Amino acid sequence: MNAGHPESWYAATATPFPTLPALEQDTRADVCIVGAGYTGLGAALELARRGVSVVVLEAAEVGSGGSGRNGGQVHTGQRNDQVWLEKTVGRDDARRLWKMAQEARTHLLGLIAEHDIACDFRHGMIHARHKPGGEAEDAAHVEHMAHVYGYDQLALIGQDQLTHELGTDVYHGGFVDRGGGHLHPLNLALGMARVAMAAGAVIFERTRATAWRREGTTIVVETLAKEGRSGRVTCDQLILTGDGYLDDIAGGAAKARVMPINNFILATEPLGQRADTIIRSDAAVADSRFVINYFRKSPDGRLIFGGGENYRPGFPPDLKAFVRRHMLKVYPGLSDVAVTHAWGGTLGITVHRSPYVRELAPGVRIAAGYSGQGVMLAPWFGKLLADAALGDGEGVALLSRLPTPPFPGGRLLRWPLTVAGLSWYAMRDRL
Ligand SMILES: Cc1cc2nc3c(=O)[nH]c(=O)nc-3n(C[C@H](O)[C@H](O)[C@H](O)COP(=O)(O)OP(=O)(O)OC[C@H]3O[C@@H](n4cnc5c(N)ncnc54)[C@H](O)[C@@H]3O)c2cc1C
Numbered sequence: 001m002n003a004g005h006p007e008s009w010y011a012a013t014a015t016p017f018p019t020l021p022a023l024e025q026d027t028r029a030d031v032c033i034v035g036a037g038y039t040g041l042g043a044a045l046e047l048a049r050r051g052v053s054v055v056v057l058e059a060a061e062v063g064s065g066g067s068g069r070n071g072g073q074v075h076t077g078q079r080n081d082q083v084w085l086e087k088t089v090g091r092d093d094a095r096r097l098w099k100m101a102q103e104a105r106t107h108l109l110g111l112i113a114e115h116d117i118a119c120d121f122r123h124g125m126i127h128a129r130h131k132p133g134g135e136a137e138d139a140a141h142v143e144h145m146a147h148v149y150g151y152d153q154l155a156l157i158g159q160d161q162l163t164h165e166l167g168t169d170v171y172h173g174g175f176v177d178r179g180g181g182h183l184h185p186l187n188l189a190l191g192m193a194r195v196a197m198a199a200g201a202v203i204f205e206r207t208r209a210t211a212w213r214r215e216g217t218t219i220v221v222e223t224l225a226k227e228g229r230s231g232r233v234t235c236d237q238l239i240l241t242g243d244g245y246l247d248d249i250a251g252g253a254a255k256a257r258v259m260p261i262n263n264f265i266l267a268t269e270p271l272g273q274r275a276d277t278i279i280r281s282d283a284a285v286a287d288s289r290f291v292i293n294y295f296r297k298s299p300d301g302r303l304i305f306g307g308g309e310n311y312r313p314g315f316p317p318d319l320k321a322f323v324r325r326h327m328l329k330v331y332p333g334l335s336d337v338a339v340t341h342a343w344g345g346t347l348g349i350t351v352h353r354s355p356y357v358r359e360l361a362p363g364v365r366i367a368a369g370y371s372g373q374g375v376m377l378a379p380w381f382g383k384l385l386a387d388a389a390l391g392d393g394e395g396v397a398l399l400s401r402l403p404t405p406p407f408p409g410g411r412l413l414r415w416p417l418t419v420a421g422l423s424w425y426a427m428r429d430r431l
Contacts, residue, residue, distance in 0.1 A: 005064045006343035009267035009304065010186035015118055017062065017190045022225035023204040023233070029055040031389050032221050032233045034209040034249060035241035037067035038374060039367050041192040042382020043239050043389075048199035050390065055233050056201060057223055059208040063189030065245045069345030070375060071265060071294045071306040073125065073284045074108070074181040077101045079353050079373040080402075081141070082149060088352075089401055096398055098149050104380030105179065111379065112183075117191030120299050124283030125180025128162060128171040131288070138175050153179035166285060167278040168330050174288075182284035182296045185375060192379065207231070209249050212238055212364070219363060237389040240366040241382070243374065244346030250366060256406035257356050258348040258369040262315055265306040266323040266342040267298065268334065275301035278331070292372075293326055303327070303334065315344040347372050350404045357381065357399035365389070365396060369404065 005011040031047050033040045036058035047054040058064075078085065078101050085094035112121055129138070138156060145151040157165065159173045193203060206226035213220055221233040240250050244260040271278065275297055279285060284296040295305040307326025308316075316322040319342035328335055350356055353371035360366055365388055367381040384395035 004060050008343040009341040014186050020203050020205040023207040023223050023231040024229050026232045028234045029053045031237045032235040033239040036062045036203055037065045038378035039241035039382040041196055042379035043386040044201040045196035046383045046386035048196055048201040054201045056203040057207045057209045058205050061205050062193045063186050066243050066345050066347050067189040068186035070185045072182045072185045073294055074376045075373050076177050076179045079371050104377050107380045108376050115195045119184040119187040121183040122282055123181045124281055125177040126283045126285045128174040128287045132172045142175055165280050170330055238364045239385045243348040243368045246368050257350055257404045259407055260346045261309055261311050261349055262344050262346050263309040264319055264323045264344045266339045268303045269338040269340050270301045354402035354404055356404045
């Protein structure tokens with residue numbers, strides 16, 4: 001369980017947000033939502049906006065899961081690329097999934113603009129190749145997206161241009177996505193919570209949902225507050241979220257398909273004039289490693305750098321040193337710069353990196369396993385879960401067609417097998 005907000009640069013620069021009460025009694029709502037990250041809040045604000053009574057149960061604090069800890073990178077499209085989707089679910093569903101992802105982007109930017117959510121959204125996302133070769137693959141991708149999907153926001157960048165743009169010569173070229181971007185993730189989550197509450201959603205913090213059961217035509221959700229008090233929510237529909245923090249309430253099928261892994265980020269001190277020579281266009285950057293390095297600048301000229309992960313409960317003891325090693329491989333010239341913050345978070349991955357979205361039982365739906373790409377998608381998937389709760393299940397049905405097999409090895413062996421597999425791919429980054 002996440003204990004609350006880590007000592008991140010995001011928490012240090014969060015817009016003020018009230019401490020919300022824990023649930024101390026029994027209550028009723030049309031829809032109960034478990035988890036106050038982007039997915040749960042996206043569902044809550046949609047339901048509340050449409051006049052549905054909604055209660056959100058959050059085991060820790062609003063946005064204290066991946067939604068308040070992530071790299072803030074806003075990726076275009078689904079987590080799987082369109083060619084993989086075409087092969088896996090066919091051209092028609094691949095097109096629908098692309099359209100859905102574009103709707104997710106419009107929704108996110110619309111939310112930020114309409115509700116004036118102060119999360120510093122900035123445009124531009126650079127994909128940088130960490131190995132030589134691969135130009136043809138990038139060119140084919142840019143071409144495919146333009147001609148099959150009409151997406152003209154991608155442009156190739158050569159090695160020299162990229163070196164000038166980023167202020168490092170470790171990359172071999174790549175492409176820019178002008179439709180992507182980056183933002184302050186925690187302020188997005190807090191902003192979404194404010195909008196949901198203003199529309200009538202009730203959020204309880206420090207309140208874990210421990211079990212649910214059907215009683216006649218209703219669903220009963222049992223809760224346990226951190227303060228030790230228990231409660232219960234009686235509802236007609238239940239929405240389960242959790243991503244990397246997914247726990248037993250989601251059931252064995254979900255837990256077999258969504259695996260938690262930890263990923264880490266640092267923030268440097270403000271770089272002053274040096275900031276002008278690093279990522280000149282102010283885009284976000286993600287490289288092509290299996291364990292990706294991803295970085296961007298904060299509005300006050302810090303480098304926010306994500307790198308390194310582990311596959312067991314608990315974070316490395318010295319996170320600043322752990323992530324700094326990755327940063328110095330990309331920016332050796334920053335060895336004299338102080339790291340002011342470092343933190344970790346947990347995200348849910350699936351075997352094929354497709355999100356796990358299902359109706360688990362009548363009236364009980366789940367979305368998790370964004371595999372590191374939930375900033376743009378999760379608020380919209382929350383909206384789709386809300387639509388399904390209100391009778392329009394088209395979006396959830398489409399996402400349910402994405403294959404999300406259980407991790408190999410069954411409940412006992414899946415951890416060692418998956419960790420061995422992930423470690424092998426991580427090692428290949430170093431070759
Ligand atoms: C370090 C890191 C970097 C990342 N970088 C990026 C990035 O740059 N771009 C990107 O698109 N994505 C990124 N991600 C992924 C992104 O953060 C997630 O996909 C997204 O936040 C998922 O939102 P969510 O609401 O589904 O889950 P979360 O935000 O993780 O929220 C789940 C919530 O559910 C609560 N919960 C769980 N079980 C219970 C229960 N039983 N009762 C009550 N509450 C419960 C948890 O306390 C938690 O607050 C990153 C993730 C991490 C950890």
